[in-house]
Amino acid sequence: MNQFQYMRVTNPKAAVAAVSKDNTTMFLAGGTNLIDLMKRGVEAPEKLVDITRIPLNTIEKTATGLRIGALAKNTAVAEHELVVKNFPLLSMALNAGASPQLRNMATIGGNMMQRTRCSYFYDTALPCNKREPGSGCGAIGGYNRMHAIFGTSTKCIAVHPSDMCIALVALDATVNVSGPKGDRRIPFADFHRLPGDTPQKDNMLQPGELIMSVDLPMNGFAGNSHYLKVRDRASYAFALVSVGVGLKMSGNTIQDVRLAMGGVAHKPWRLTEAEKFLKGKPATEATFKQAAELAMKGAKGHGENDFKLTMAPNSIVEALKTAAKTA
Template sequence: MNPFKFISAKDTNAAIAAHHQNNQAAFLAGGTNLMDLMKEHVALPNEVIDLGRIGLKEIKETANGVSLGALASNTLTANHILVRKHFPLLSKAILAGASAQIRNMATNGGNLLQRTRCSYFYDISMPCNKRKPGSGCAAMEGFNRMHAIFGWSDQCVAVYPSDMAIALSTLDARIKVSGNGSQRVIEMKDFHLLPGSHPEKDNSLSSGELITSIELAKNSFGKNWAYVKVRDRNSYAFALVSVAVGLQLDKNTIQSAKIAIGGVAHKPWRALNAEAFLKGKSATKANFLKAAEMEMAAAKPLSHNQFKIDMSKNTLVSALEVALKG
């Protein structure tokens, strides 16, 4: 780990101002990802701005739903009565990720900002356009079993690792951020980016912007939701494929479906083709299978992850069946 200057910000404005003065600085929340990146010399900030004293830990009910403080821990969020009551999909997704010890430290904002776990990204001896733009993508022709089947480019085939964000995508979350003298709201669908020609940019935050809260609006899922995660081992592993589903039903007719898939793209992948097909259809396995096939028709597997197509179809159908049962 390289030497760095440590600053403890007293409030949000002070943290943003400190970063504005040094755009090579990094914000430190729970540190569960940043510390790993610094130890591996993937992240090399010359200054670390600690956010531990600035607040932003409140989880509260709003007129339209629930607001999650960006610095509230994943554990607090998953177990909070408001989340468990109104957004159990989010609670289950958070609890499907990492260990209890990591969830105790990890924050909501940090979870959204975590970087890919691509092994080539972490290995500084290998070319990686995300780590060093223009150096190449070793995963493209390498062992890419864990990598993308949607939305990748010839610059990057990495996937985004968060479980929490897959649920937030299905829930159409909105991300509040503060910058140097300004505030704005980013829709969850626009927050994370596909790699395109700039894989080094994971999200739509500008330099020095800080997530302050995640806003969730009430939904009509009721009990008809599911989070299904497929991984190499039963705990403490990132998803090969995960699916978050929310269904609004009128008896056996699907009024609307919200579906996001994890482990398949550089961002939470909204299954818009499947959602459109299911709207107004009967909630039957035949229609679930058809929706999954339509969604996966556009998949582009790499040399070692062809299996993800059938796995994604099966996981999507399974999640829809679980959501239907309620």
């Protein structure tokens, strides 16, 4: 770890001002990922701006739904009455992530900002275009069991590791950010990006922009939600594949549906085609299978992760069955 300066701020303006000044300064929230990256020499900021004193940790009802402060802790959100009642998918996804200790530290904004867990990204002795553009992708032709099957590029096949983000993309969240040029709103589905030729960029934030909060619109999915996480051990493991489902049922008919997958792409992967197909269809295993097939269009394995081409559609069907309570 390099030597660095540390400063605390108590309001968003000061935070944005401090970070937008130079690109060697970074925000520090829960630190559950950034500090690890600094210890491994992957990140080496010269200055950390601790934003945890900014009052951005409230969870409150709005006219259209719920607003979650960017500094609310993962545990606080997962256990919040309004979240459990209205957005159980978010609660389930949060609780599927990390460990209780990490969830107690990690913030909502930080969760969105976490970097990939690709081994080659973490090991500075190995090539990685995300860490060191132009050095090559170690995972292509290497250890890529955890890697992406959608939206990859010849430069990067890493996945975004968050569970929470799968729920947020499924629930049509919007991200409120504040930056040197003012405030703006980013639809969650557009917040993260695919690697393309610039895998070093995980998301669409501009330099100095600070995540303030996340808005969730009210929906009718609370009664039929499920987050399925398939992983190598029962806790504290990243998803091989995960599926977030929200269904609005009318009898056995699917009135509306939200579907997203994790562990399969560089960004939380919304399954819009499958959603369109399922609308108005009966909740049967046959329709679920057809939806899964649609969802898998364009999927491509990279060797060690070829099993995901089977695991992903199977998991979509499993998750839909559980959400629809047809299992």
